[in-house]
Amino acid sequence: MSACPVCGHAPLPDAAYVCPVCGAALGGPELRPGSELRAGRYRVEALLGQGGFGITYRASKGNETVAIKEYFPAGAQRRGNSVVLPAALRDSEQAFLEEGRVLARFSHPGIVRVHEAFEEGGTAYLVMDFLAGEPLGQRLERGPLEERELLEVARQVVDALSAVHAAGLLHQDLKPDNLIALPDGRVVLIDFGAARTFQADKTGNYDRVVTPGYGPLEQYGSQVRRGPYTDVYALAATLYALATGAPPPAAMDRVQGVELLPARKAGARVSARVEKALARGLSLQVSERPPSAQALLELLEGKPAARAVPGALPRPDKGASRTTAPTPAPADPVPDTAVQAGPALTRVRLAAQAILDLERGPARPAPPFDFVCPSCHQGEMREVREAEGCPLCAAPGPETFDPASRRCPCCDAGEMETVEAGGHLGCPLCARGQLRAPDTSGTLRCPACRAAELVNRVPDRRRCPHCREGHLEDRLDEHVRCPNCAVGHLKPYSLTRFLILHEERRRCDHCEAQWEVREAGWKLLSARGRLEDRLGETLSERAWRELSGRGFEGWRCGRCAAEWDALPGGEYRFAWAADSSPLLGRAMLPAAWAKLAYRLAPERGSHACPACNAEFELAAGRMRFLRSPAGFLTHLLDREYEPRVWQGLARGLTQPETDVQCDHCGSEWDDRGEELRLLSPGRGPALFVNGTVFRREALGLLARGKTSGRPGALCRNCRAEWDLEEQGRYRLVRPGQGAGRAGETHTLEGWQQRRLRRRDPRPGLSCRRCHAEWVTVAPDLWELSEAGRSGRRPAGTRLSARDWRLLAGGKQSPGDGYRCEHCGSELTVQPGGRLRQTHPQPGDTRTLEEWKRLGRGEALPGEVERLRREAEAALREAVVSGEWALLDEARIFPRPVYLSERVLFSVRARAARRRNGEFEPNEPGTLWFTSRRVLFDGPAKTTEIPLERLERAEAQGAQLRLRRNDRERALVYFVDGFRAVFSLGAVRVETGVRAPELAELVEGLARGG
Structure with missing residues (x-):
């Protein structure tokens, strides 16, 4: 027997997350063993692992073992059977479900299979095959793989990747931890959370999802061109890690000079063929990589690789297995029997609890409160005070919307600093120096060793080579x-x-x-x-x-x-x-005749360095590097430039093409008139790849922090950056270290709206957490223009500023009054001083003394009968609105369900036939009601009516008539109806559901309710 550590309440159920009395949390963020999902269809057995965005469990489905992945990102909280997600991550829940939809498209032995995806308890779940294997990342702890094992892994992964690429998808997160080795020898690819569609040779918008060491260079950008070669790099990096025991250096580090060791030098026991194939796959240049996973496998196995255009879809191999083609897996016909806790069921539970409390009397001594809650009989009814905060979610604020503000919408800490074009020719690397022409004046020094001045061995170019005395x-x-x-x-x-x-x-x-x-x-x-x-x-x-x-x-x-x-x-x-003379009749250039005049061979240089003996030829205003005995500047041998270029190299330049140099960091640039090309970063940071071309007018912007080189704005705090476009709009080109999506375009005022996620441009208030918005209609009157995520108030609600502040203080209904800190029940002061129950549902109006008597457990005349009538009415509303799901578990829904479909309940019915102008019962069967269709399942046939095809639903006695908008006659069924039962202790609430209620339910579903 376990007891609550806070209030001491016992016994506690094994699967309880919170104490039913005081609400204290009883466990960690994960589901406890024994928890049930989908109304008992799945039972959690153990925790498998937890990552940054989800928790994975081992669960049972009857006699079958499955894996269930729960969306539980950082910042989420578990309250009872529900999960409360941070407001900023609720949109990501759909991306989590998208992973399930992606995997549901494949039926491949090398790709993990998803059974279904569903939403429950405020979050989402994926039900997948339970893979009783070992991740290859864990296998590496026992040492690298041999070449035979490595090639076997490569064949299976290439088979799975080919199916993914043929479907127009990229995995984008291939690494050893996402490959599971099963006992039967299979290797299965998992974790498709980063999978996205692509178009061959097209640039698209991608998320920046990259694992250092396994992601190629193009995966570090968002608006780039990606294709199968993107996964080829990750596959080669994965095989490199499996062969050497460590991943290769990150692509960004390799750009900055970190060397990639050949596989065998890094400790791999593989052949030279495999080492060369891995080096090809790990090429930073897309054009040098194999264009497809199959092409990389052919290189690994020593087969001649077919040349293909990088980025094109791989062609299926004639000898490939048919399992490589993506076959949509049929969805399991799983009925949804979950009970959704809505407002109607909440009213049923509260009314039943009140009846139970009145009938059995107080179970313990009354709390030492003057005013005990008449609903739960445990909490204290306290007078609600005004508070400063969001009236809907109680977050600090709300914040006043100021269109003239320049707060950064990405980090909300810095300012959007506008940067205009023009200014000095600044250095974009160090942002401190200016680009100037290097000083090449003075004597001609040796550019090879830079230690001495060059000696002119041919001072008189017109000395006679015959007599060596004349001119x-x-x-x-x-x-x-x-x-x-x-x-x-x-x-x-x-x-x-x-x-x-x-x-x-x-x-x-x-x-x-x-x-x-x-x-x-x-x-x-x-x-x-x-x-x-x-x-x-x-x-x-x-x-x-x-x-x-x-x-x-x-x-x-x-x-x-x-x-x-x-x-x-x-x-x-x-x-x-x-x-x-032996030279008569010989033809040579003037420089050669001048060398002969000084008894110097024609192939020797006219200038020489006395320190390193390097020789140069100076003729016709050009200087050529001829010899370098000491081995200096050998890459420039036989190069010919103007003397000023060689003089620049002698004064410290590293590139002969340098026209301008930063006077602070020494970066070198090639001046092309309207453009400048980066030759060397010098002592500055390597922010750009050598060879990057910049427009001249953009250098001043780059020097001030605008990396795009266009006028706009930037934030010095998070390094977010915007480009100024037409009509005063600013496009976000780099989110920096803050939040934001590249490509968004707004005016400065619009970015302030975007910062607050505000849709209404009128002055007012905004909540940063739930995104609710108010418009100040009058100094003391606020109108809710956007309901926000909480949905506690509909848009258009107008209340006084005092009432909104009371809501921020915790009161859910407007007006002064009292609130229970335990169950949330509220009483509001009415004209005349009486108190009316206003939350969680409207109730009676009584005096303060009468409410206190109810709180002490003293029953008022007729109170039990009134509560029972309210409970029955609320239960009927719960059935009609679809909150209540009743389904016999022994009967299975006859059709596969969609991922977004909920099976509500079924009733016994008979299909009608028309005789002598009247309808009479004929074929018996089951009438199913789901969130997308009405389906009659009989022994002879099955009739399905999609809700979008439904024109009208009506009832006449026991007849339920459903008229389609594409048929002239209606479909008529004789329904038996059923009784919905809600039990709480000894209190039992029942209500009958007949044809009229079913017609109302179908009409509500067809309207989107």
Whole structure:
């Protein structure tokens, strides 16, 4: 025998959560063994585990063992048989049920099967297969897996993932703890709480659900492109952890430089093929990963992987098992026999309790109160005082809605600071320095070792490479070179004959060869040398010039008269010298001729470092890195940049493309005019990946904390960020560390409404907990414009400010009066000084002395009869409104039920047939009433009437007539009716339910009641 630790009441039921006398809590947050769900259909046996959002139990369903997952997030409280959820998480209850709907779509041996999902006691439950196995995360405690075991796990998980992906879903939380190894060798995938639909190669809005080490880089964002390759990364990370004993580094850490060790270096006993496949699957770049889980398996097994577009739906393998296709699992035909505790049943219970107390008298001495509660006879009726707080949920407040406020709607602690475009070219990494062009002035230092100045080994670029003493001058020939000697020039002169005949001729000033100029060309008259055999030949001027092999432009040494001709490619050919030279006829670039003038090989650099012997070539305003004997800057060998770039590297820059540098953190940037590209973070924080491009006008915004680079607002407290859009609207782009959903767009006034979750834009009050809203109609009159989550008052209720404050003090009905601290019964002062019972239901009006007599257990004349009539009326209302569920457990609902459907009760009935214009009973059967349909189950046929197809329900005597809106004639049934019974101790309350009440019930269900 157990007793309450607070009031000492005994005995206590084994499954009790609270003491029935004082209401003290008797256990922890979990359901106690022996608790029943769904009106006894499931019986809790033991606790399996508890996480951040739910509690899992082992339960029995007859002779079958199942697992039941209860939605119980952090902050929830258990009160009696019900769960009270925090207001901010009530919307998440539907997401919990969505997990059940997702799993109900599959019938696969590798995916946990869900039997049903239902809501009860203020929360939600999922009934699943009980997996008597071991999570692979727990299996790792005994050591890593061998390659054979690892591949077997991979095959089964790939089979399950292929079914998930083929259905257009992503698991998004694959890890060893979500894989259960069963004794028969099967591996089952569980926990689909993060599963979401996706479209191949499309960007969508996703929740940021990620487990560090197992989530890829794209899973850290909300508006990103995801696909099967997202789960491929998690699968590769899971196999890596199973092979090495530890998960890989988080994707964000890898971006910042944390190295991913190869699997075998990390201790895995696998082949090089498996190690390479895991590395491919763990690639940060989507394009480098296998596009599907099947492709990763082929790499693991050494099969040639088919190339596919990343993000596309995987094609089913011809040899794959048929179980990989998602087959919707049929819902079990489970009748809902739960009793929903509504207001009508509450009135029945209170009236029956009052009758029981009056008939048996006080069970214990009267409490030492002057005014004992006449309803429960235990609590004290105290006068209610005004209080400051929410009248509906008693939360502190409510808060006054101020449209001009700039409070942050995400954290409710900081301010929305507006940030405009423009300003300085600030550094977005350190937010302290400015981006300026690096100083590259001064002497040319070595960019390799940065220890010495470069020595110019070719100071005079025009020194003659032949005599090495003269200076090369630019040469531009006025006359054609002699094709006979290739040295002299053909200069014109005239010869006069017979006084009037003039001949124009050309003569070489070196070898005296002569040509006569004619209209047909130049005729060779005399020559000694290589053209002796061509005397008398006539060619064009251009042809003779080409025969010389010389050009008009070039160099000439002022000392030795050696000559070089300029060639079209920028080279110069050594054409002539007074003495012989091995370089005659050779063509090289000007820089090479300059090096030869200083006895330096052409392939050596014109500048060298005396400290590290690095060599550079400086020519035509460009400087090329040629040699690095000490091994410095080897990645820049053969690179060519302007000297200022090399000077910047010599002064501390790390990237040759750097155009501007932060004067505080040293970050380096490539200036592209309208855009700047990040090259190196320097000493600043690595907030962005190298290569990120920013608009020039956005850098000032980034430096002030606007990571999106657009004008808007930000909160310095939680780092939430908004972008300013058209018409003064602000779009939330980053919730920061507070609450919020990226993509929401409101004006500044609208964000204040959003902060309070207020729908009404008019001035008034708002409750942050239950989201109720009031409008100040007059200084002393408040109107409830939004009822909030508590639903204790309908929208449109107008009360004085005093009455609302009385509600905040605990009184549920308006007006001064008394309230019982134990059962909540209330008495309100009426005109004339009498007190009327106003809560939990309207009651009699009595004097204060009469209520005190009832509280002491003294019965007033006719009180028991009056309470019994009230109890019977309330019980009838409970049946008609659907609060009461009566069902013979030996009879099963003949059709599968929907997840959101409740089976109310059934009655014996006969389907009618029409004879001679009259209806008479014919086929016997059972008439079922649910929250979605009316169904007649007979031996010959089953007739179903969906409530959305019901036009009218009426009763004539024992006949229940149901008329569909898509049929002309009505369906008529003769119902026997039934009697609803409510027992409390020796008090028994009964009421009959006939055809008129059933017609009223069906009409109410069809209207959505």
